[in-house]
Amino acid sequence: SYITGEKMATSNKVDKFLERLKEKYSEFIRTNPETVTQIEAAIRIFSYLIAGRIENGQVISELIYSSSNLLVLFNDIIIQSAAGKIPKLDLSKERLMRWLTVLEYLEVFLELAAHKKWGQVKAWVVIAIVQITKTIIRFALLKHGACIQSTPPIAPVDRDAVLDKKNGAKNISKDSIETAIDEDIAYSEPEASTFTLVSSGRQMRKLEGAPPNSQRTWIPPTTSTTQNQSGRKITSQRQNESTVLSKQRMWAEGIHIARPLAHLISMYLFGNNGWKPWLLAAGMDVSSMCLMGDTGDLTAKEKAELKRRTLMLLYYLLRSPFYDKYSKEKITYVLKMISDHVPLTGYILRPIMDYLPVWQRVYFYVWAT
Numbered sequence: 010s011y012i013t014g015e016k017m018a019t020s021n022k023v024d025k026f027l028e029r030l031k032e033k034y035s036e037f038i039r040t041n042p043e044t045v046t047q048i049e050a051a052i053r054i055f056s057y058l059i060a061g062r063i064e065n066g067q068v069i070s071e072l073i074y075s076s077s078n079l080l081v082l083f084n085d086i087i088i089q090s091a092a093g094k095i096p097k098l099d100l101s102k103e104r105l106m107r108w109l110t111v112l113e114y115l116e117v118f119l120e121l122a123a124h125k126k127w128g129q130v131k132a133w134v135v136i137a138i139v140q141i142t143k144t145i146i147r148f149a150l151l152k153h154g155a156c157i158q159s160t161p162p163i164a165p166v167d168r169d170a171v172l173d174k175k176n177g178a179k180n181i182s183k184d185s186i187e188t189a190i191d192e193d194i195a196y197s198e199p200e201a202s203t204f205t206l207v208s209s210g211r212q213m214r215k216l217e218g219a220p221p222n223s224q225r226t227w228i229p230p231t232t233s234t235t236q237n238q239s240g241r242k243i244t245s246q247r248q249n250e251s252t253v254l255s256k257q258r259m260w261a262e263g264i265h266i267a268r269p270l271a272h273l274i275s276m277y278l279f280g281n282n283g284w285k286p287w288l289l290a291a292g293m294d295v296s297s298m299c300l301m302g303d304t305g306d307l308t309a310k311e312k313a314e315l316k317r318r319t320l321m322l323l324y325y326l327l328r329s330p331f332y333d334k335y336s337k338e339k340i341t342y343v344l345k346m347i348s349d350h351v352p353l354t355g356y357i358l359r360p361i362m363d364y365l366p367v368w369q370r371v372y373f374y375v376w377a378t
Contacts, residue, residue, distance in 0.1 A: 102150065137273060139373075156253070159313075321378075
């Protein structure tokens, strides 16, 4: 019993120490966001520098790079929590998004580590497990109303927007408070500052709704101005929501989610460098984009994701067998010509040319979604 009590006391001390350490770390993140951002960038740059320079450099480099992404995710959560701006999501949906984000940050490292430890065959097993898990999570998110899903699901936040550098969360000026109140009133009661004459139907401004003398135009507010004011708030609120997808768009998103696993299965059936897997994947991606149709009713975030997917179609130029048969020689020739004739570009382009064969051998580099 004495030994048990001693173990419990030691465990409590460790828990308290870890809790204090966590609080100090969180406080440092909240009070030094710019320094934290610089540290994260330095870690990422360091991961580039050690690649190929030491034994197992590629695996270690990818581990450091993945860790830097996870660090950014963790620090973003702390900063959002401090600012009281954590997105309001269903708890199960939030957990799925976090797990999927972590998995996408780690997938390249898991592939490289498995290949180094167990060889090519076991690496393909790890790749299959990762892709199956990602597909299941994405379909679960689609069921929970995630709709058009971005990659990664939780993107790095704009810390300058979350933590206002000028005013700060604790030192908001009187003017900014008054402005916020005025805007809130204008949005919530867009027609309270005017009234309409019964006899003529003319719209007049109330005295309490008049702007300061220096800003007066002596022109009565128009209906369009009122609509613009109310529309701005509706638009701002809508950007935080997902667009409800039609049946056609649900099929489009489902095809996009299923594509990586379908391509992996086709590679198993028809070979890694065959045309059938390449054509199947390309056909599914193009079909998904076509089924999405007009993007006018989507939010800015969803439009950005579809634009990213469109640009990702260019990756098919770098994917075998198209790359081996058509793109490789042309890309190498262009890079070599630029590095030989444009001063200083060789320092950047020659390492890229040397790294292209290595990059081609990593599945999650080439076939990233």
